[in-house]
Amino acid sequence: MKKIILLVSLIVALSSCGGGGGGGAPQTNSATPQIPGGTQSPLMPVPPMAQNPIGPQNSVPNNPNNQNNPNNPGISVEPEIPKNIEIPTGKGVKVGVLDDDFVSGSNAITKRFYIKDDFHGLLSSGTPFDEVLAKEFGNRFVALTKDEGVPGKDDHGLIVATILGGKSGKGAKGASxxxxxxxxxxxxxxxxxxxxxxxxxxxxxxxxxxxxxxxxxxxxxxxxxxxxxxxxxxxxxxxxxxxxxxxxxxxxxxxxxxxxxxxxxxxxxxxxxxxxxxxxxxxxxxxxxxxxxxxxxxxxxxxxxxxxxxxxxxxxxxxxxxxxxxxxxxxxxxxxxxxxxxxxxxxxxxxxxxxxxxxxxxxxxxxxxxxxxxxxxxxxxxxxxxxxxxxxxxxxxKGPAQFSKELIVGERAANAGAEAKFNANIPAGMVSIFENDITGLGGLEKSGNGTLILTGDNTYSGITYVEEGKLSIYKENGSNIRISPQGTVMTYPKTVIGLRNFDGTFLPVNVDNNGGTFENTGSGAVITGNYTAARGSVTKADIGTKLTVKGTVNLNGENTLVQTVKNRYVTAKPMNEAIIEAEKGINGNFTKVETPELINASSEVTGNNLTVTLSRKNVEEYVTSLETTDEMRRVAAQNIETS
CATH class of the missing domain: 3.40.50.200 (Peptidase S8/S53 domain)
Structure with missing residues (x-):
């Protein structure tokens, strides 16, 4: 019963422009991720970045759809780039300070700071240690007992702790x-x-x-x-x-x-x-x-x-x-x-x-x-x-600025040629944003079922392994990408998977989808090398999006295209959309095209383009075919189809 009610609602939405004619303007929802509560950082959208400069070779094509005007047909809205805005204080983080001394309490007074002037500067005195800790930390400081030895009664430790997390310092004022x-x-x-x-x-x-x-x-x-x-x-x-x-x-x-x-x-x-x-x-x-x-x-x-x-x-x-x-x-x-x-x-x-x-x-x-x-x-x-x-x-x-092999595996191992991968193991329900441009000879491993967002122009050259969860790439990324079955890569209108040269051109960079999901949102994304989808892979795209591949697209059998229809009308009259353009050709085709339940779809390779044909199913025929339908629903569907 619920299924039929929902389907009829969807039919009304899909049919509101009538049974024929052209569709409305293709648009994408805002790509700003929604951060769940808890330890995740909130996000603030910032204006879209300027177009990437175009080099004479392996250049980024100027896509006419890549404009920010939702009122004209064939034009998509660019997603807003997410950004960290919350100012962290170290809240919830526990830091140990090993020093001297935190246990003398009122039996010791400070000598180098917290000096009190008495009698208009004629005399001065220090402050008892316990008073300093109370004023600087409140209940955020825990002094472990000293089991052996005699306390040194030095205020060195109080100074260090106050710089680190005290109210008078400029450090982590929320840390324990x-x-x-x-x-x-x-x-x-x-x-x-x-x-x-x-x-x-x-x-x-x-x-x-x-x-x-x-x-x-x-x-x-x-x-x-x-x-x-x-x-x-x-x-x-x-x-x-x-x-x-x-x-x-x-x-x-x-x-x-x-x-x-x-x-x-x-x-x-x-x-x-x-x-x-x-x-x-x-x-x-x-x-x-x-x-x-x-x-x-x-x-x-x-x-x-x-x-x-x-x-x-x-x-x-x-x-x-x-x-x-x-x-x-x-x-x-x-x-x-x-x-x-x-x-x-x-x-x-x-x-x-x-x-x-x-x-x-x-x-x-x-x-x-x-x-x-x-x-x-x-x-x-x-x-x-x-x-x-x-x-x-x-x-x-804002996150790391380099994937350094020396830091990841150590200087000796790096000199010996060991592979080095920065490990972003982000748990489910958590979203993290790296805002810096990331350089280096190391790579990235995205593990865990959470999401990592890259918003910089990245030139690190090690391989990007997306083992689990989601990796969202908003701008340039100069690393070959390998997507595992539990991994997802998302691209956007400004995304360029390519390694930029000093002269503005791009070296070819490949995306190998080894049974995972590659999702393109909006028109304008570019892969400067090849895109290969192995058995079991999913390639996902919205209507009106287009992915440009400067090399070859290889669809190696038994892989799926998922076609979404966000904010777009689909009528009974078939509409054709080129969703992939490969300059050096397309080998194979998708064995299955998945769409919302009331949409017919097929894919076809014509020259260097992979085109999807979409149309709305006949509402009356669809509702009549349902086992749980009745005359009232059939009549309602007939009225919708003939309206």
Whole structure:
């Protein structure tokens, strides 16, 4: 019964222009995705981008239908390009700060910030630690108990935490911060039990503004653990006891990184007038344990404008591929200190905001996003002073700007020729937008049943694998695309699947549909190479859309065309639409054409065009053929057909 009622309603809609004559203007619905509630970012439409420049070869055709006027026949409305607009604060993200000290409460007062002027400046005094935490964080700060040792009563940790997430800082003011007091008078002891406690509480981003004042290259693969001895055990201990403690710590780091954690380290400062051209042993650990590269960042402290201090702090050195630079000024009231200790929490704050915007990202993807969006300073490219460059949080919140093989698989594996893919594993119901232009020699793997939207002009050259979910491409994408059975690729009027040359021409790029779905929305999309649809593939298009293929279209049997009729009248009089034009020819045809239930359709290859013929079924005959019909419905259908 419900089916018949719905069909009659649809018949009325499809028949409102009468039984013959031409159809109305083909239009597309707005392509701005609708973001479900929860952790997804809201979207704001922005005006359509200008046409891509046209080169003398492999140029993008000027499609007369690709105009923004819905009032004229044959003209489609261009979709609005989505954009992230919500300003993240790190809300819902848990960050650990390992420093000194968060447990002394009212038994210690600040010495470098939160200084109170009393008696009109004649006297000054610090502020109790617990008062600072209450004012800066409210209920967003949790201090883990100190099971062993004596607190150091140093306000260094309070400064670091406040820069990262306090009200007085410029960091992640919505993040939950967990403080671990590692410091003791004149020493620092790393307690692995506290690392594990942080992990059990859900912390995935760890800020470490400390380190042994020795460069990592002072050690070798055989003795690097020696550089960690002084920070893992109190009192006297044998070499074997110390080695065991360090091994336990390294095992924790490996496990946590593999599970998606991100460890952010101060690169180091100076030591009794000695400067360093590389990070500390802690910040440099991926040199000895390459697998740590996925979740490790060393942070060089520099002036706010990116210049080094007169006496430079520890530089990137050979750790350049996991190093970034950031503002090393304290910049809190009454605090004038500088150091990489204060640069690290700025990177940690950015990491927390990125995690809020892209909650599916692991530490590996967050690291790539932070480093590849850094502002290049010093020598061009990744250098031994600043690493990737100066932290650019605004750009980082738009997603990665490069798929770097060195960041994805590590420098050694990249040099050995390993394939590298940025992993966008987005769960069902979630939509993420990458707004930056993405470069690099790496590729992209879209997994998970959610949606990834690319709105930049992308020139990364590694393969794009769409394994699951949806990948929407609004502009240029210079990567060969392979669509798996559970994957969908969507294109739009400004989409060009091609790698742009410096002279404006395009190198051919192919789309291989291996049983998935390729959906073209609006007229104007271009594939500069070949489009191949294997057995079981679906190609989907709206009436009035047209896909231009500069190479060959190969339809390799038992694949389906799904023809939609959004905002378009289909009458009983057949209408023909060319939905694919292939400059180098079309091999094969679709074995099945699927349409709404009241539409007849067929496809035909004529020359270099694949044309679809559509017409409305006879309403009276259709309703009469239904098993559950009756005389009243038959008469109603007859009246509609003859009206």
């Amino acid at each position: 911060v967990y403080g671990v007091s590692f410091g003791e008078p004149n020493s620092l002891i790393i307690d692995i039990k506290k690392y594990k406690e942080l992990k059990d509480k859900g912390v995935t981003i760890y800020n470490q503004s400390f380190g042994t004042p020795r460069g990592y290259s002072e050690f070798t693969i055989n003795n690097y653990k020696n550089g960690m001895y002084g920070s893992v055990l109190r009192g006297n201990a044998t070499h074997n006891e110390l080695d065991k403690k360090v091994t336990e710590l390294m095992d924790f780091y490996r496990e946590a990184v593999n599970e998606g954690a991100l460890f952010i380290w101060a690169a180091g400062n100076t030591d009794k007038g000695r400067t360093f051209n590389e990070p500390t042993i802690q910040a440099g650990l991926p040199h000895f344990i390459p697998s740590l590269h996925k979740g490790w960042i060393a942070v060089v402290g520099v002036k706010p404008d990116g210049r080094e201090y007169d006496t430079h702090l520890a530089r990137a050195g050979g750790a350049r591929y996991w190093t970034i630079s950031a503002n090393g000024n304290c910049e809190l009231a009454t605090c004038t200190d500088i150091g990489s200790s204060f640069a690290a929490p700025r990177v940690s704050a950015s990491a927390a905001k990125i995690k809020e915007r892209f909650p599916w990202m692991t530490g590996h993807e967050i690291k790539q996003t932070i480093l590849t969006t850094a502002k290049d300073i010093g020598q061009p490219g990744v250098d031994t002073i600043f690493g990737w460059g100066l932290l650019d949080e605004e750009k980082a919140l």
